[in-house]
Amino acid sequence: MxxxxxxxxxxxxxxxxxxxxxxxxxxxxxxxxxDRDTMRCTIYENRPWVCRIFEEGSPECLEEREQLATIYR
Ligand code: SF4
Incomplete structure (x- = not known):
């Protein structure tokens, strides 16, 4: 958002x-x-605020990763 x-x-x-x-x-x-090839944000300097505060390795991050792992198994 x-x-x-x-x-x-x-x-x-x-x-x-x-x-x-x-x-x-x-x-x-x-x-x-x-960018699906590099897995990098193509608008990094202008990324939304929520993307800026989403901490890598946080409980929310790990939960998202777990959900994605389930989807792509
Ligand atoms: S979710 Fe945020 S940081 Fe990730 S690619 Fe999209 S805009 Fe960039």
Whole structure:
């Protein structure tokens, strides 16, 4: 979810069912700004605030990883 204006390009912004601005996703659910070859953010300098505070290795991060591991097993 885009809570502040960090300069995310308009073409990467979608609207959720409640009318909020969110990062657009591809059909498989991955963020549209992710370079799938390098697994790096293509808009790193302008990434959303929530992406900036999401701590690598945090409980939330590990939970997301576990869910992804389940999906791609
Ligand atoms: S940090 Fe990840 S989730 Fe956030 S905009 Fe970049 S690719 Fe998307």
């Amino acid at each position: 885009l809570l502040t204006d960090t300069g995310v390009p308009e073409r990467y912004i979608d609207t959720d069912e409640w009318g909020g601005d969110v990062m657009a996703r591809l059909d498989d659910g991955w963020c549209i700004a992710l």
